[in-house]
Amino acid sequence: MASPIKKVAIFGAAGNFGTPITAALIAAGFAVTAITREESQSVFPDGIPVIRTTYTVERLTKALAGQDAAVCVVGPGGIGSQIAMIDAAEAAGVKRFIVDDFGWGPESRSLPEFDAIGAPRKAAWDHARAKAKANSAFSFTGVSIGNPIDWALKRFPAMGFDVTRHISIIYDDGTAMFTGTTLEGIGQAIVGVLSKPDETANLFVKARSLLTCQNDLLLAFQSATPGHEWEIQHARTKALIEQGRAKHASGQGGWILNLVVAQLFEPGEGRGILAATREESDADLLGIQEETPEEVVKKALA
Ligand SMILES: NC(=O)c1ccc[n+]([C@@H]2O[C@H](COP(=O)([O-])OP(=O)(O)OC[C@H]3O[C@@H](n4cnc5c(N)ncnc54)[C@H](OP(=O)(O)O)[C@@H]3O)[C@@H](O)[C@H]2O)c1
Incomplete structure (x- = not known):
């Protein structure tokens, strides 16, 4: 070394x-x-x-x-x-x-x-x-x-993928990009x-392993779990922000998860993007592999 x-x-x-x-x-x-x-x-x-x-x-x-x-x-x-x-x-x-x-x-x-x-x-x-x-x-x-993506997907079904019950919640149109x-x-x-x-x-x-969105992750989850039909639900980040803010204002718990998820998937804001391209990140300098949604989903399911 x-x-x-x-x-x-x-x-x-x-x-x-x-x-x-x-x-x-x-x-x-x-x-x-x-x-x-x-x-x-x-x-x-x-x-x-x-x-x-x-x-x-x-x-x-x-x-x-x-x-x-x-x-x-x-x-x-x-x-x-x-x-x-x-x-x-x-x-x-x-x-x-x-x-x-x-x-x-x-x-x-x-x-x-x-x-x-x-x-x-x-x-x-x-x-x-x-x-x-x-x-x-x-x-x-x-x-x-x-976003610490494989860890978070496994731990927080609120991120949109309940990996044990095969239920997905897609926020807005599911295309908001974020880095993990x-x-x-x-x-x-x-x-x-x-x-x-x-x-x-x-x-x-x-650091960055990938740039992805909920729709790409859903496809990866579906293809990684043959024999399981994913139930797809829809929700809006605007409503999630309102819920989180109301909890925060009244001193209730749970607001952090609501707002973390909402700001990750909120359309048009890009709050979930740390580095829009690999070149804008330090992944090459640090020796971090680029990963695909399929690879990340495999880790979340392991
Ligand atoms: N980007 C994201 O979405 C995201 C998600 C999760 C976490 N994070 C951040 O990542 C960092 C690490 O989080 P983590 O989830 O890995 O932490 P963690 O597992 O909750 O805790 C790590 C260690 O912190 C030590 N610790 C706990 N309470 C302490 C205290 N009162 N005083 C001193 N040490 C204490 C303990 O070590 P010992 O028992 O050995 O003392 C514990 O094992 C934090 O900054 C966290 O906010 C970011």
Whole structure:
């Protein structure tokens, strides 16, 4: 491996995205250490060192000693610890800190209801940027992925495909294009960043496995499930936005999923497109494979 980055610590190693990232880093030959909370119940892959610690700057600096890079892929509950992780990484001499994005990046055009969730993330990104500006030995990268497509299709029937009951909900006319990155692509994105630290320093990269739409996915689901008749229902993103907004305004849960799905499929808005073409993405730089709807659907059904 030509990269000067060899030892990588990961926060959130057993999470939804931390799991494929950890596997990809190990497969690519990086020496991976998981850093986890004292109270964590997470289960880590056999054979990787695990450091259990409280998330203060002092303790995290000790935990990160000797690491070349750190990846922050904690879930929403951990975002508040990210500034301490960044301070500790710099203090420990970590060269690259991958900030927690795995969403739509700094240019996200998400609906305003998401502003409050986005604010502490952006504060941590700004903090990393300021640290990198002041200290040339420290750098950061953000990895935007758009829709985590194979994981999301399997997990959220509200995305329009109930894979156990073979029911599809097509929003509007089903032609709104959006970009997705598979779990494999997410893992490869992190390997790509740490393999090419110069090209990926102090910026957000755009991962992408494909550009697709609901109608293409429906065809792929139908051809991947012979013998099953898909029931096709129709819904409108406008109604979904109204539902989500009403829940948000009255403090009810469920608004996030409503609005995430609506903004992915809303016609004419393009909010679900991170990179309209492969060339506009960093997929080639990072070594992420282009995938077809058929390949993605196979993974969602596995
Ligand atoms: N683009 C999208 O549509 C999309 C979808 C889902 C997620 N995401 C984003 O992707 C990132 C990773 O999400 P994920 O779903 O992989 O996360 P996750 O599986 O929910 O959690 C990952 C890890 O976060 C750590 N964690 C949880 N609560 C914490 C706390 N209070 N303090 C510190 N650490 C905590 C835990 O690690 P330990 O137990 O080891 O401490 C957990 O295993 C997040 O930024 C999330 O918002 C984006």
